[in-house]
Amino acid sequence: MDLQTLLKVAHVVGAAVLLGTGAGIAFFMLMAHRARDPALIAHTASIVVLADTVFTASAVVLQPMTGAALAHLAGYPLLSGWIGLSLVLYVVTGLCWLPVVWIQLRLRDLARQAVATGAPLPGQYFRLFRLWFLLGFPAFAAVLGIVWLMVAKPNL
Template identity: 85%
Template structure:
């Protein structure tokens, strides 16, 4: 296997991890949230924060490295055409994801506190969850756009 193919496989795996982890986290958090059970939300949020730390953060770090390596190996200019648009969408994703990570930690902590005191989830939890939910849409749409650009490689 040549270097280009090896880096491309790593890049595709990273994209798959970002897309899959994002979709999985959203699904499991939404399902736990719908129960309004502080203990279930707390446990789910613990796993979500861990998954974001282990999987998403790792892929977020590796994607630009493997992407830049692929562009260099293939002779593409990094900031032009579909690669430039992919990078812009990557920034959009990051601008949504960073607050989402902080929100997930807060949601986890609020749910842990509610479960420990045997009280319902507080109003602050619901306000933060709504923001978390809203930020997920542009982030997920941007990731889908990046995947499409990677596959289609349109010429602009």
Template identity: 90%
Template sequence: MDLYTLLKIAHVVGATVLLGTGAGIAFFMLMAHRARDPALIAHTARIVVLADTVFTASAVIMQPITGAALAHLAGYPLFSGWIGLSLVLYVVTGLCWLPVVWIQIRLRDLALQAVATRAPLPERYFRLFRWWFVLGFPAFAAVLSIVCLMVLKPAF
């Protein structure tokens, strides 16, 4: 296998990880939230924070590296056309994802505190969850759009 093929495999796997963990994390956090059980929310949020740290963060780092290398090897200009649009969407994703990670940590901590004190979830938990939910839509839509751009490679 040549370098281009290896980079392409790594890039596609990274995109799959971003899309898959994004969808999985959203599903599990939403299901835990709907149960309104602080212990379940705390447990789920612990796993979600770990998954974001291990899988999502690794893919976030590798995607621009493998993408830039692929663009260079294929002779595509990096900051124009579909690649330029992908980079803009990648920044949008990051601007949504970074607060979401912080919110997930806070949701976990608030749920752990509710468990420790045998109290209901505080109103702050619900406010933060609404922000988490809202920020997830543009982030997921941007990642999905990037995958479509990678596959379709439209001419602009």
């Protein structure tokens, strides 16, 4: 297997990891939230934080590296056209993802505290969950846009 093919495979797998982990995390967090069970939420949020650390963070680091190498090999300029737009969308995704990671940690901690004290989930939990949920829309849309740009390679 040549270098370009290896980079393409790594880049596509990275995109799949970003898209799949994001969708999976959103699904499991939403299902746990709907149950309103602090113990279930605390457990699910703990797994979500781990998944974000292991899978999402790894892909976040590798995607621009493999993408830049592929662009270089193909002779595409990095900061213009569809690649430039995909980088803008990548930044948008990151600007949504970073607070989401912090929110997931807080949701986990608030749920753990509710379990430890036998109290219901506090109002702060529900406010943070709404923000977490809302930040997911632009992040997910941006990742879908990046995948589309990567596949279609429109002449911009």
